[in-house]
Amino acid sequence: MFDLIILATLFDGPKHGYQLKREAGFILGQDDLHNNLVYPLLKKFTSEGWVMKKAMPGARGQTKQQYAITPKGKSELIRRLNEFGELEAKSFEAFVVRTGMFELLTRVDRDRIMTAREAHLHRRLGALSTVQKNMNLGIYSGEVVAFLKERIQLELSWIHRLRQLA
Helix, strand or coil: CCHHHHHHHHHHCCEHHHHHHHHHHHHHCCCCCCCHHHHHHHHHHHHHHEEEEEEEHHHHHHHCEEEECCCHHHHHHHHHHHHHHHHHHHHHHHHHHHHCCCCCCCHHHHHHHHHHHHHHHHHHHHHHHHHHHHHCCCCHHHHHHHHHHHHHHHHHHCCCCCHHHH
């Protein structure tokens, strides 16, 4: 998921490593991402030809590296966004990352991703309903199951709204 975020952060233009760390961290709801996460990914992306690196003069005489996504990198990002199988459909984070980049995907691909997530949510809702019906849940366990079902219904409503945007 970090690789998708880093590539997507470069989609709107070149950035220095520090800016990438800050923006990607912000998107993920964290502080700056750690150097040991960001720079190995940038090195890999550069070697794959997805990102190009250019030395730029810094404000205090130092040299800064500026990174920009290449056409090959844009194609790779879109290819990876379209990889959305059962494993990704189970992951809220994988779904949200792709949803945040839906403008990059075709309507058919957006529909396929939303349909896969909806199918997973309906299966999960059925499983929780079975637990609720067949198990003697205590007060707090019952509250947890009810909360999870409400959360699923809320996400299904959100997906319905997303479909209306297209």
